Amino acid sequence: MNTIDNALADLVEEFDLLGDWEERYRYVIELGRELAPLSDSERSEANKVRGCASQVWLVTEPQADGVVNFRGDSDAHIVRGLIAVLLRLFSGRQPDEIVAFDVKSAFDRLGLAGHLSAQRSNGLASMAARIRRDAEALATA
Numbered sequence: 001m002n003t004i005d006n007a008l009a010d011l012v013e014e015f016d017l018l019g020d021w022e023e024r025y026r027y028v029i030e031l032g033r034e035l036a037p038l039s040d041s042e043r044s045e046a047n048k049v050r051g052c053a054s055q056v057w058l059v060t061e062p063q064a065d066g067v068v069n070f071r072g073d074s075d076a077h078i079v080r081g082l083i084a085v086l087l088r089l090f091s092g093r094q095p096d097e098i099v100a101f102d103v104k105s106a107f108d109r110l111g112l113a114g115h116l117s118a119q120r121s122n123g124l125a126s127m128a129a130r131i132r133r134d135a136e137a138l139a140t141a
Contacts, residue, residue, distance in 0.1 A: 004101045007089050012109050021115050025078065032080030035087070038073040051126030053119045054079045058127065060134040067092050068138055070131060082124050085110070090131050098135035103128045 018024045038047075042059050049056040054076035061069040070091045072083040089106065090098050107113045107128075113121060 002092075004089050004093060004097055004106075008106050008109060011085065011088060015110055021111075024111075024115075028081030028085065029077045030081070031084035031088075032074075032077055032082075035073065035080055035084050036071065038071060042071075043073065049123075049127050049130050051129075052079070052123035054123065056083070056123065056127060058083075058130055058134075060131075060138075062138055066094055068095055068098070068135060070134075072127070078120065079123060082112075082120070083127065085112075086124075086127055086131060090135075093135075095135040095139035099132060099139055103132070 014027070015024055018027055038057055038059060043055075043057050047057040047059055049058050052074075054074050056074045056079060057072060059071045061071070063069060068091075070087050072080075072087060074080045074083060089101075089103075104113075107124065112124065116124065
């Protein structure tokens, strides 16, 4: 079964293979390039993530089977990559699994907290908080 913990373990393994943070940044940017762009209508105020220095949009799509899919985009390359990391962890999961997951611990395991600027760390936390809020709302619906 593919859980958030399994997805995190895969990401940690991928990051460990890369070695230094310059390579890891390039990898994160490459992950961001693989994201499908959002439409102009999806780049709306309703989808905008507050607390990010860059422009960030997140679309939350509850599915009939109870899982929730997320799609996102940003005008900054590294931030698009951070969105891709979050989507690998959280998209396609049950809301309860998302809510129960310790995202700060995940960022620590990936080494993101210590290697991002304060602005990017705050933006990453804002994106994760938005995903969690959306999942909480769906879990109680």
